[in-house]
Amino acid sequence: MSRAQRLLDLIQVLRRHRRAVAGAVLAEELGVSLRTLYRDIETLKAQGAHIEGEAGVGYVLRPGFMLPPLMFSEEEIEALVLGSRWVSERADGALGKAARNVLAKIGAVLPDDLKRDIDTSGLLIGPGEPIAAGDAEIAAIRQAIRSERKIRIDYADGQGSVSARVVWPIAMAFYDRVRVIVAWCELRGDYRHFRIDRIAALDASEERYPRRRAVMLKQWHAIRGVPEQ
Template sequence: MTRAERLLALLQVLRRHRRPVSGRVLAGELGVSLRTVYRDIASLQAQGADIDGEPGVGYVLRAGFMLPPLMFSQTELEALMLGFRWVGKFADAQLTTAASDALAKISAVLPAELRREMECTTLLVGPRTIVDRETVDMGVVRTAIRTESKLGIRYADEGRKTGGERIVWPFALGYFNDVRILAAWCEGRNDFRHFRTDRIVALERLDVRYPRRRAALLKAWRAAGADVRVTVR
């Protein structure tokens, strides 16, 4: 590991810890000596990294410090490209465009050598085996999730062409190879429910916030084990 890679790794470790972490713990995670950790922290502080702390107390990287994009490693760039390519194949048109815009922004600030490496990465995503059958705007669904707004939907259960009316509290979207699933709290069922987005016949984002926070719903959903046993009706 070069010194530059070691400094980047140290920053990444500090970003993972929200509370002060001792130099000994940092040395153990990085596989270096405690003396090297102290020297590297001093070097990063001299370069402008907002690292607070001292030996024997611990260190914390203050919120808001941004890593320069050009410090991406080749493996990180491969991970980004794989993610961008997956979104391009399996997400809706709005997300595909957003991914392309984000990729262009990253590419614009990379040095030429890393930009070529990113464009030539050989981590590929397989072809889609289905055709989009959604008739509603998924951007509306994502907006409702972000703003914690209720959704009014008309949902067609399997074997039915017309749907029943539901009021739901959407909090997550699951992207699978052959289907997309909306996870929500259903007011009518008073329970968590999963809805295939291609069976949502119509929807409307209501100008009403649901009474629980999205993070709380997600936590309760996971605690109930619903994230590992998705049942679609």
């Protein structure tokens, strides 16, 4: 394994750990000696990685580190291009623009031959039906999910009956034709799924819901029997 690949692997391992992890654990996972691990950590720090900790205490990678130029396999590039193209065509305007920016930023640091793979990828996203939900609603819901805040909605069921709900949004599912919110519903006292195109009115609240979203999402996965992503 090249040193560059080893450094990249170390970054990836640190990214998977949200709390400080012992050097011995890192070294064992990477298959290197402790001395090599400590040397690699100092190298990454010198390159700008926000790694905190020390020998005997453990290490944690703080957010914000910009990876150096990356090497991807052909399949990895195709996955990036296909996923980004799907988001740019199927998500709201802001998220679509972000997907295009991601490809541009990755392309800017790739060698010329790999950069051409992005520009000439033969994996395309076919035309789909227009999504009824507007950009503003989807963007507001995404913001509520990120900030763990309640939203108030007027929601029409399958028969057209409208009810006022206060929900705690924890996730959004993107299907080809509809977008669905996964949320805790205060009216029902349980998790419910709401089609965004059936929301007649939406008011984003400044009130945070009282539970952590990550905990609720894990509970929802367990109840539904859905494997965690």
